[in-house]
Amino acid sequence: MTHPALRLFLLLLTCAVTFNANAASTIHHTLKITLDPSTSMIYAEDTITLPDHLARQPYFEFILHADLNPQSTTHTVETVDTPARSIQHHYRVKLNASNQPITLHYGGVINHPISAKGEQYARGFKESPGLIDKAGIFLAGSTLWYPVVPNQLVSFELAITTPAEWTAISQGVRQLHEKSATQQRVEWQARQPQDDIFIIANRYHEYSQSAGAVEAMVFLRDEDEALAQKYLDTTVQYLAMYSKLLGPYPYQKFAMVENFWDTGYGMPSFTLLGPRVIRFPFILHSSFPHEILHNWWGNGVYVDYNQGNWAEGLTTYLADHLIAEQRGRAISYRRDILQRYSDFVSDGRDFPLSQFRSRHSSASEAIGYGKTLMLFHMLRQQLGNREFVRALATLYRKQKFKITSFSDLEAAFSQSSGTDLAPFFEQWVARSGAPALTLGNATVHKKGSRYRLNGSLIQQQAGALFELQIPVMIYLEGEREPHVEIVSMNGAQSDISFEFDTRPLRIEVDPMFDLFRRLDNREIPAALSQGFGAEQVLILLPSSEDKALLDEYRNMAMAWARTQPGKWQVRLDSEIDSLPSDRAVWILGWNNRFSHAVEQPLKAQGVALTGKQLTLKEKSLAIASHSVMLTARHPQNSATTLVWLATSRAEAVAALSRKLPHYRKYSYLAFEGDEAINVAKGQWHVLNSPMSLDFHYADNLEHDGFKLIPPPALVQLPAVSSAKRMMRDAALLTSEAAPPHRR
Numbered sequence: 018m019t020h021p022a023l024r025l026f027l028l029l030l031t032c033a034v035t036f037n038a039n040a041a042s043t044i045h046h047t048l049k050i051t052l053d054p055s056t057s058m059i060y061a062e063d064t065i066t067l068p069d070h071l072a073r074q075p076y077f078e079f080i081l082h083a084d085l086n087p088q089s090t091t092h093t094v095e096t097v098d099t100p101a102r103s104i105q106h107h108y109r110v111k112l113n114a115s116n117q118p119i120t121l122h123y124g125g126v127i128n129h130p131i132s133a134k135g136e137q138y139a140r141g142f143k144e145s146p147g148l149i150d151k152a153g154i155f156l157a158g159s160t161l162w163y164p165v166v167p168n169q170l171v172s173f174e175l176a177i178t179t180p181a182e183w184t185a186i187s188q189g190v191r192q193l194h195e196k197s198a199t200q201q202r203v204e205w206q207a208r209q210p211q212d213d214i215f216i217i218a219n220r221y222h223e224y225s226q227s228a229g230a231v232e233a234m235v236f237l238r239d240e241d242e243a244l245a246q247k248y249l250d251t252t253v254q255y256l257a258m259y260s261k262l263l264g265p266y267p268y269q270k271f272a273m274v275e276n277f278w279d280t281g282y283g284m285p286s287f288t289l290l291g292p293r294v295i296r297f298p299f300i301l302h303s304s305f306p307h308e309i310l311h312n313w314w315g316n317g318v319y320v321d322y323n324q325g326n327w328a329e330g331l332t333t334y335l336a337d338h339l340i341a342e343q344r345g346r347a348i349s350y351r352r353d354i355l356q357r358y359s360d361f362v363s364d365g366r367d368f369p370l371s372q373f374r375s376r377h378s379s380a381s382e383a384i385g386y387g388k389t390l391m392l393f394h395m396l397r398q399q400l401g402n403r404e405f406v407r408a409l410a411t412l413y414r415k416q417k418f419k420i421t422s423f424s425d426l427e428a429a430f431s432q433s434s435g436t437d438l439a440p441f442f443e444q445w446v447a448r449s450g451a452p453a454l455t456l457g458n459a460t461v462h463k464k465g466s467r468y469r470l471n472g473s474l475i476q477q478q479a480g481a482l483f484e485l486q487i488p489v490m491i492y493l494e495g496e497r498e499p500h501v502e503i504v505s506m507n508g509a510q511s512d513i514s515f516e517f518d519t520r521p522l523r524i525e526v527d528p529m530f531d532l533f534r535r536l537d538n539r540e541i542p543a544a545l546s547q548g549f550g551a552e553q554v555l556i557l558l559p560s561s562e563d564k565a566l567l568d569e570y571r572n573m574a575m576a577w578a579r580t581q582p583g584k585w586q587v588r589l590d591s592e593i594d595s596l597p598s599d600r601a602v603w604i605l606g607w608n609n610r611f612s613h614a615v616e617q618p619l620k621a622q623g624v625a626l627t628g629k630q631l632t633l634k635e636k637s638l639a640i641a642s643h644s645v646m647l648t649a650r651h652p653q654n655s656a657t658t659l660v661w662l663a664t665s666r667a668e669a670v671a672a673l674s675r676k677l678p679h680y681r682k683y684s685y686l687a688f689e690g691d692e693a694i695n696v697a698k699g700q701w702h703v704l705n706s707p708m709s710l711d712f713h714y715a716d717n718l719e720h721d722g723f724k725l726i727p728p729p730a731l732v733q734l735p736a737v738s739s740a741k742r743m744m745r746d747a748a749l750l751t752s753e754a755a756p757p758h759r760r
């Protein structure tokens with residue numbers, strides 16, 4: 018998910034002032050903060066101890082929120098720049114030889130309303146640069162609530178006073194927690210270098226459970242013991258699994274903190290999740306472990322954003338992808354990743370990983386998360402599991418709390434594996450684009466008592482060629498598991514030739530989607546994502562439909578035209594003579610003139626419309642009560658997709674309009690009633706992929722189906738009881754090294 022630290026970085030890119038970017042040692046803040054939610058006020062005293070490289074400068078320069086008016090009892094504060102309409106005010110303090118700590122006093126109102134990001138992007142959360150409010154308190158580095166020096170890591174002691182019923186949370190360890198009739202005081206200490214300081218506060222109920230040297234914590238706005246216990250147990254399971262895999266968890270606590278609006282933030286040693294999000298049961302084994310793992314990648318080993326954000330892809334690979342792997346779903350997970358790249362990233366929207374900062378669209382997500390994830394998957398294929406994990410553990414040990422770039426990753430993996438991985442990183446990180454592969458004329462000849470299979474692999478993308486290790490699988494007569502060959506390819510074409518004792522029945526190129534590549538659209542079932550992701554989209558309204566339903570269709574079409582990416586056009590089916598083949602086309606209504614263009618090709622997938630019933634994958638659906646979405650490739654151009662969306666119920670259209678963008682990966686969907694309750698969803702079978710071929714023989718040999726057997730997961734999730742034992746094991750204790758700073 019997203020990270021507030023990143024926004025600070027983006028914010029500061031626009032700041033013309035240059036700061037010392039040396040992050041060799043930290044600025045230490047001793048902060049005393051009082052927060053008043055009823056007036057949105059913050060009162061602060063900050064005693065700042067500078068590291069040597071900053072103490073030697075003539076001035077200490079920092080930025081602070083525009084409304085906080087800093088004063089000093091030890092030094093003179095000068096204003097450098099106070100740009101209008103910006104919350105970033107730039108100050109400096111003249112330093113003298115005595116090198117004494119700088120004490121600043123400041124205070125004021127911080128209350129930026131929570132506002133929506135771009136609506137077109139379905140995952141877009143609402144956000145705020147920071148606020149102190151009766152509903153809750155959220156302060157991040159991007160709030161500039163403490164003196165910020167860009168690209169400079171900090172450590173801190175943070176004492177916070179709030180009204181009695183409020184509890185404040187930050188990174189690190191809680192050293193003090195006391196409550197009087199009128200006040201609550203907490204003190205958080207983070208000795209490890211941090212790139213941000215957060216304060217989250219609310220009227221929390223607190224739950225905790227110890228796991229060796231780490232404390233699992235949960236902060237909920239309403240009492241809910243059962244929910245808290247689920248999070249505490251799951252925290253211990255993932256902390257144990259990742260500590261064993263990568264090295265000890267870098268902090269002394271991990272807290273799941275409920276926010277007062279919907280977010281999915283991962284901060285060092287805690288995650289801030291929205292009230293709706295935390296109650297979805299699937300979050301425990303999807304977003305939640307992802308945020309836990311960010312304490313290794315992103316909030317443990319820090320990201321050098323100037324060279325590209327590698328941490329999202331690695332975290333997604335070792336959390337979301339690993340969980341798919343543990344559940345036997347990794348192959349379809351990777352196919353979906355590649356499908357999203359193929360659907361959302363056209364030439365104009367592509368960019369190299371070195372330019373990825375954070376996701377802001379489906380295209381940037383497909384690259385920054387998807388392509389990066391595949392980079393790590395390919396590394397693992399190339400190095401093997403043991404070497405891959407060893408390199409990650411070495412990287413973590415060496416780079417913990419250091420700002421780390423793709424070049425550092427390349428060095429770590431090259432060194433650990435004894436392989437020069439520079440060309441590998443160069444082609445996947447510095448270049449945009451993806452290889453597009455196809456299998457060329459594969460044939461089998463009998464040669465004596467043996468069988469020779471000849472063929473070729475072809476790279477057919479327009480851009481530069483890639484160096485690839487391509488898995489090729491051959492199913493042989495009488496053998497259940499396929500024979501696997503890895504073909505090295507570094508030209509436009511590689512000829513392949515293999516000899517077998519038994520007859521080859523089928524050849525498949527990269528059937529487990531182990532390579533990052535642009536899928537041929539015949540490998541990908543038609544899906545709704547192609548209807549939403551296309552650069553040009555035409556929506557055809559059914560001119561013969563009754564007015565109430567037609568109006569609802571039109572409202573939905575206009576809303577998508579406004580909010581979805583791409584250029585959308587809305588027309589009546591009576592206004593055109595034939596379907597264009599250069600764009601995605603939505604065909605709306607049971608009575609649309611062009612519905613046959615979808616209905617016809619789908620007969621091969623078991624779809625049939627007879628009178629008042631639609632047969633869909635052996636289900637019979639009454640047209641009167643169901644809404645249906647069916648996709649098919651355009652008969653004249655398999656690169657474009659037709660989407661047929663039909664309902665008999667005007668009342669259902671608003672719900673469909675809201676729900677469909679969340680079902681993008683499906684080829685077909687069926688909904689029931691006015692609330693549009695989903696009753697069927699799925700993807701079509703791939704019937705004519707250019708990456709596979711069946712060999713036929715005169716005796717029409719029968720085979721009982723080809724089945725890929727996915728390799729085992731990189732690691733398994735331990736049960737709660739053994740996770741607790743693992744966390745007590747001395748080897749997994751946290752190893753907190755206090756950074757040097759003067760007190």
Ligand SMILES: [Zn+2]
Nearest residue numbers: 018019329332
């Ligand atoms: Zn993330």
